[in-house]
Amino acid sequence: MEPLTSFFAVSVILLGIGIYGLTTKRNALRILFSIELIYNAANLNIIAFARLRDPPIVTGQVIVLFTIALAAMEASVGLAIIMLVSRLNVDIDLRKLTRLKG
Amino acid sequence: MTDLTFLALATVTIASAILALEARDLVYGAAALGITFLGMAGLFFLLDASYVATFQIAVYIGAVVVLILFTVMLVGPQMGEPPMELKRLSLLTALLVSLLLGTAGSLTSATAFPGPDNCGSGCDLIGLSKTLINQYGVPLEFLSLVLAAAVIGALTLAKADRKG
Amino acid sequence: MPDPVSQIIQLVTSTYFLEIVLFPGLTSIAILGAFFTWFERKLTARVQLRIGPLYSSPVGGILQGFADIIKLLFKELIIPEGADRFFFIMSPVTALIIGAALLGLIPFAPGIQIANVEVGLPAFLAIVTLSPTLVLLAGWSANSKFPFIGGLRALFQQTAYEIPLWLSALGVVMITGTLSLTGIVQYQQNNGWLIIPQALGAVLFIVTSTAEMERLPFDLPEAESEIMMGWQAEYPGPLFMLVQGPAFIKLYAFAALFSTLYLGGYLGPAIIPPIVWFFAKTIVIIVAIMLFRSTFPRVRLDQLLRQGWTTLLTLSIVNIVIAYFIVV
Numbered sequence: 001m002e003p004l005t006s007f008f009a010v011s012v013i014l015l016g017i018g019i020y021g022l023t024t025k026r027n028a029l030r031i032l033f034s035i036e037l038i039y040n041a042a043n044l045n046i047i048a049f050a051r052l053r054d055p056p057i058v059t060g061q062v063i064v065l066f067t068i069a070l071a072a073m074e075a076s077v078g079l080a081i082i083m084l085v086s087r088l089n090v091d092i093d094l095r096k097l098t099r100l101k102g
Numbered sequence: 103m104t105d106l107t108f109l110a111l112a113t114v115t116i117a118s119a120i121l122a123l124e125a126r127d128l129v130y131g132a133a134a135l136g137i138t139f140l141g142m143a144g145l146f147f148l149l150d151a152s153y154v155a156t157f158q159i160a161v162y163i164g165a166v167v168v169l170i171l172f173t174v175m176l177v178g179p180q181m182g183e184p185p186m187e188l189k190r191l192s193l194l195t196a197l198l199v200s201l202l203l204g205t206a207g208s209l210t211s212a213t214a215f216p217g218p219d220n221c222g223s224g225c226d227l228i229g230l231s232k233t234l235i236n237q238y239g240v241p242l243e244f245l246s247l248v249l250a251a252a253v254i255g256a257l258t259l260a261k262a263d264r265k266g
Numbered sequence: 267m268p269d270p271v272s273q274i275i276q277l278v279t280s281t282y283f284l285e286i287v288l289f290p291g292l293t294s295i296a297i298l299g300a301f302f303t304w305f306e307r308k309l310t311a312r313v314q315l316r317i318g319p320l321y322s323s324p325v326g327g328i329l330q331g332f333a334d335i336i337k338l339l340f341k342e343l344i345i346p347e348g349a350d351r352f353f354f355i356m357s358p359v360t361a362l363i364i365g366a367a368l369l370g371l372i373p374f375a376p377g378i379q380i381a382n383v384e385v386g387l388p389a390f391l392a393i394v395t396l397s398p399t400l401v402l403l404a405g406w407s408a409n410s411k412f413p414f415i416g417g418l419r420a421l422f423q424q425t426a427y428e429i430p431l432w433l434s435a436l437g438v439v440m441i442t443g444t445l446s447l448t449g450i451v452q453y454q455q456n457n458g459w460l461i462i463p464q465a466l467g468a469v470l471f472i473v474t475s476t477a478e479m480e481r482l483p484f485d486l487p488e489a490e491s492e493i494m495m496g497w498q499a500e501y502p503g504p505l506f507m508l509v510q511g512p513a514f515i516k517l518y519a520f521a522a523l524f525s526t527l528y529l530g531g532y533l534g535p536a537i538i539p540p541i542v543w544f545f546a547k548t549i550v551i552i553v554a555i556m557l558f559r560s561t562f563p564r565v566r567l568d569q570l571l572r573q574g575w576t577t578l579l580t581l582s583i584v585n586i587v588i589a590y591f592i593v594v
Contacts, residue, residue, distance in 0.1 A: 003108075009204065010112045010145070014119055016200035021123040023192040029174060033122050033135050036166065040142050043158075051149045056224025061154045062234050068154070068161050069245055073252035075166045079173045080259040086177045106273055129353070129406070136399065153445075156388040164395030164428075168402065168421065175406055227384060227445065 007048035014041035028082050032075065039071040108148055115141030128174045136167040150225035282380075290374045295366055295515055300331030302514045306556050313560040334507070341503025349500070350407040357404035358501070358508035364400070365515030367393055372522045373448050375532050375541040386447035387439065390523060391432055394478060397516075398424040404509075408500035419567055420480060426574035427477040433582035434470035437589035438527050447523075451531040461528040463592050467585045468528045474578060475520040476555055477570070479513065484565055521551040 014037055021034030043064045050060020118141065121134040139162040146155035223229050234242065277283060285291055304319055304327065311318025319327030345351060370380035371390050383389050398421045405417015438460055439445060442453040454460055461468050477484040501509050525531060525547035532540035565573070 006108065006112070007145070007149070010115065012200050012204045013116055015203065016196045017116070017119045017123065019199055020192055020196035023195060025123065027128070029128055029170070029177070030123060030131065032170070033131060036135065036162075037119055037122070037138065040139065040162075044142060044145060047146060047149050047151050047154065051151065051221065051225065053224075056221050058224050058226065058230045058233050061151050061225075061230055062238055064151070064154050065157060065234070066238075066241065066245060068157055069249065072161050072166050073249060076169055077252055077255050077259070079169050080256045083173050083176060084259055084262070129350070129403075133353070133403070152383060152385045153388065156385050156392040160388070160392035160395050163399065164392065168399050168425070171399065171402055171406075172421075175402075 004048060004052040007044065007052070011041045011045040011048065014038075014044070028085075032078055032082070035078075036071065036075060039067065043067055108145075111141050111144040111148065115145065129171065132167060132170045132174055135170070136163050139163045139167070150221045153227060153230060285378065285380055286370070290369060290372075290378060291380060292366055295369055295518070298518060299511050299514045300335060301328075302518065302552065303331035303334060303510070304328055305552075306514075306559075309553065309556050310560045313557065338503045338507040343504060344502045346409055346500050348409040350409065353403045353407035354501075355505065357400045357407065358505060358512065361397060361400050361404075361512035362508065362515065364393055364396055365512045365519060368516070368519035369522065371447060372519070372526055373451055373531055374522075374544050375539070378541070379448065382446070382448055384446045387435060387445050387450070387527075390447075390519075391428075391435060394431070395428055397478075397512075398428075410500055413500050423480065423484065423567070423570060423574075424478055426571050427474045427578070430470060430574065430578040430582045431474040431478060433579070434467045434474060434585055435527065436582075437464050437467040437585045440586065440589040440593055447526050447531075450527060451533065454530040455533050459528065459530045459533075464528060464585070464589065466581065466588060468524070470578060470582055470585060471524060471527070472551070472555070474574075475524070476558060477574065479516050479520060481513075481517070481555065481559060484570060517552060517555065518548070521548045521555065524551050 018034045018038035018041060021037065022031055025031055025034065046060045046064055046067075050057050050063075115138050118134040118137040122131045122138060125131040125134060139158060143155040143158045143163075146152075146158060287293060304322075307330065308318040308327070319330035321327060322333045323329040345354060368390060371383065371386050371393075373379040373382075401420040401424065402417050405413045405415075405420065408414070438450060441460065441463060442450050444450060444453065450460075522544075525544065529547045529551075531547075532544040534540065534543035
């Protein structure tokens with residue numbers, strides 16, 4: 001099996017696990033875990049494709065530096081929101097949190 | 103040596119990703135997520151992206167996992183999971199999406215990407231920094247502004263909690 | 267694909283494996299960790315005009331560290347009820363692994379370095395950022411109030427001092443132009459030790475690494491007289507040894523990194539072998555950090571966090587500006 005195929009397979013499997021978690025779980029923190037898994041799968045994909053091209057380019061690594069920083073920011077703001085919501089409502093079941101107000 | 107290392111890292115990453123979602127206690131899930139990130143960093147090292155791998159360790163495991171653990175400890179234990187029919191549908195969805203993407207990927211990957219063995223100027227650290235500053239300088243500045251916005255947003259949320 | 271069994275056999279019988287296991291790897295780290303326990307107690311005792319450990323061996327109690335290990339192994343292992351056993355035991359073990367990984371990145375002598383990564387300095391600092399996670403898990407898993415508060419305090423302290431640590435090392439990177447530790451030592455071979463142009467950076471580095479290691483004067487999370495040893499309070503006999511071990515291994519690792527970055531690592535006139543130079547410089551830095559313990563009073567948590575986020579951050583940015591003017 002070629003290296004690109006095997007790295008791509010790992011990335012797709014992680015993406016599948018992330019989508020499964022995103023659609024199945026109803027605890028907001030597990031959904032955040034799934035989102036982080038999807039980010040990581042995409043990062044691995046970008047770096048694998050940039051490295052295993054015929055002349056390898058470095059743009060993949062640059063893009064992944066940006067996406068790692070953005071994912072960390074998004075996770076921190078999301079966690080702050082989850083903590084606030086749990087203070088107000090006690091319950092972070094996302095199927096019950098369907099209103100924007102309150 | 104690369105094949106054995108790759109198999110070990112891929113197995114650890116995927117197994118701990120499944121564990122992160124299926125563990126009953128969220129703290130175990132967060133720790134398993136940390137091990138997933140560590141496995142990803144190992145895979146980045148295998149792909150000659152060493153600076154990105156250290157960045158992944160420092161940012162994801164050093165900061166995001168700490169934040170998640172902190173939130174889990176302060177939010178406290180929560181209730182269980184939905185019944186089985188919904189789970190089966192989502193499992194099917196995830197399988198179909200993965201199958202679709204895998205087919206698309208294998209159609210492109212077989213012939214167009216032979217993959218050279220040594221990386222030359224594509225993985226050079228100096229090349230990375232030159233590309234980052236020269237071609238991506240403006241996005242870098244925008245990234246710092248977005249970081250500042252995220253910090254201000256998180257601080258505002260913390261203040262709102264204290265007042266109300 | 268080559269046979270995995272033959273790959274494993276080839277790995278185990280190479281000198282690289284001996285380097286990992288014996289020196290400068292795991293065995294030497296364990297022995298030096300026990301030795302530094304004795305060294306600290308003797309040094310602080312002499313500063314305070316006491317004698318310190320004396321009776322463990324004919325030579326002034328030098329085997330005290332090993333005597334402590336044997337004593338702790340015979341103590342009773344009590345894990346608190348309701349404690350999370352997995353994290354309670356695995357957090358100190360992982361901290362030991364992290365300490366050993368830190369020492370694998372440092373060049374001890376021109377041929378002796380376990381992992382010559384081209385991003386050696388960020389890799390070292392990135393592995394250091396893993397320790398707040400472990401302290402938080404250790405404090406939380408004991409299921410008791412004092413350890414949890416101690417764990418949170420340790421988390422705040424270590425997170426606050428990571429940024430000045432990275433920024434004060436950034437001055438070194440700006441001057442040498444390389445991220446690998448062997449490259450930095452090579453630069454110092456040609457251009458003199460980096461402590462001269464980076465004096466402010468060196469002072470900042472030693473202060474922030476002392477805070478990162480939670481040693482006095484920054485050891486509020488494990489303060490004996492304030493919150494009952496903080497996050498280490500519930501750790502019984504053998505596990506206590508596992509908890510104290512990473513503290514000394516991190517001390518060794520940070521002192522070794524300081525001597526590599528600022529004092530030229532293993533460089534020195536060739537009459538003495540390079541590895542002796544390396545250990546001489548590392549021991550000088552360890553003595554300096556241990557003297558901090560005997561000299562300064564403990565810093566309060568809010569003073570500590572305020573200093574970390576304002577004063578030290580500003581000074582490290584000033585250090586970067588100074589490095590810029592040196593390079594340009």
